Amino acid sequence: MSKSLKVKKPRKPMLERFPFTWFPFTLLRAFIYFIIDMYHLARNHVERSVRLQLVLTFSACFGAALLFYGVSSALFGQINKGTVIDYTMGIERIDNEARNLVRILEPPSYEDEIVAEEPVAPSEVAVERIPEPGIVQHHATEPGSPGHPPDTQMEDDPNKRRQDDYENRLRSFTSNVKRLAANEKFKIVVTDLYGKVVFRSENAPEMYVDVHSVIRNAMDTRNDFRDSRTEFSSFYPVTYNNQKSYLVVTGIPQPHISYVKGQSPISMLSALGVFIFLFYFMTQRKMRYLEELAGGLRIISTGNLDHRVVERSRDELGSLARDMNQMVSELQLKMEEERRAERLKNELVTNVSHDLRTPLTLIMGYLRLLHDKNYESPEQAAGYVSIAYSKAEKLKGLIDDLFEYTKLSNQDVPLHKRGVVLNEVLEQLLEEYVTLSEEEKLTLIRSIPQDKLIVQVDVDKIIRVFDNLLSNAIKYSPKPGVISVGLAQDKQHAVVRISNKADALTREELELLFDRFYRIDPARGSTTGGSGLGLAIAKSIVESHNGQIWAESDDGDIHFYVKLKLVS
Incomplete structure (x- = not known):
């Protein structure tokens, strides 16, 4: 008993077995197809346009030259590295220290109007209760000592709290001035509105400051960012001892040494050489094809109409080659038609001469017989006349046919x-x-x-x-x-x-x-x-x-x- 054979169904393609119908996969597939279509469209446009090919070639060569210029500049820049001394950071440091001192002295209402550029370090604003010479000190009694008011009375007295806060800020200001004078060698003075010094650091001998000159020095230095190590003064208005005053911080900015890459003409020349080489190499094929087309034209101009140029591209050069071949084919056809027309013309002359000569010779022969009366009877003479007349009719028919054919060929006959x-x-x-x-x-x-x-x-x-x-x-x-x-x-x-x-x-x-x-x-x-x-x-x-x-x-x-x- 024969068993029934089971036909194995062919496996479906992967995309049919797993038809990514989920939204993200469908969108991704559509995007991929769109990219592929755009690539083929752009490729077709580029293949059909010499102009686009030259633009892309120029862009590629220019990009490669820029890349080579960047690499060579980095290489030669490390070799020709130069040193630059900059005092900008030192000037900014002096100015920042002056701002920190202004924040310590100014009350909260004025602090909001000052834009802080750098936060004040906790160590710099810490209150140090160290008496300083030359400064009027306000000693507060310890809690519980005789004459010390109760804690509740201090907490409830706003004037007392304000006075204590000011004394703390004044001590912190004095401590920071001492630190800057000792460590940074900054000269710090506080003057009244007329330039008289009311406070100065230990290293500041001035008793009077020309406020106008200080302001001009500060503004000129900030605008010019001097690159030489000269003395710099930072100038700010403050309130000191409840009086409007000026804070002047003077110091010599510390230099900042940096290294910059040097410039070398070799980088530019080498990048230019890379551009020229790549452009020449990438356009060599097109130029060779142009030379081939020019050579084909020279061969055709010598009269060799069997020569054909090869269509190697689909752009304007390929169209030029195709038009050249078509031109040569048409020219060859026209020349063959002209040769054929010339041959037919020669045949026409030969055939007309032959067809006209035969009846004309017979007519002249019979007419000569009649003229010489070379006949035996009038019946024979009548026969000669009949033959000559028939040949004349045939000759007339041939001439008529020739005339009609000529008119029809030249389309001179109206219909x-x-x-x-x-x-x-x-x-x-x-x-x-x-x-x-x-x-x-x-x-x-x-x-x-x-x-x-x-x-x-x-x-x-x-x-x-x-x-x-x-x-x-x-x-x-x-x-x-x-x-x-x-x-x-x-x-x-x-x-x-x-x-x-x-x-x-x-x-x-x-x-x-x-x-x-x-x-x-x-x-x-x-x-x-x-x-x-x-x-x-x-x-x-x-x-x-x-x-x-x-x-x-x-x-x-x-x-x-x-x-x-x-x-x-």
């Missing part, structure tokens, strides 16, 4: 178009050829539909086309034989077909049938063909009506087709 029923035109024309075909032992077979097919044509010219085709069919058909004429509708066109038996022809021979003076018989005997302009005239007439005419050969039959547009 008098009108709407006609093509069925009726063919019926009337075939009736005229019934007797001639019977004399030539040929049978005409018609296949013309009852539906009227109306075309806008010049009737006389179109009749000339069908007359030439029917004449050729009668002339070249084997006797006895059959000539079939058919009419059919092909969408918006009417197609006429004229067929007869003939030797099989190649495709090249079928295309040459409509050339002027072309005959299949190379001997070009007068008995094997006419002027050789019939089919060429027919082609010119059909093309002037915006129609088509062509020939086909199969199974020993040759078919001529004429396609004309129907009136809608």
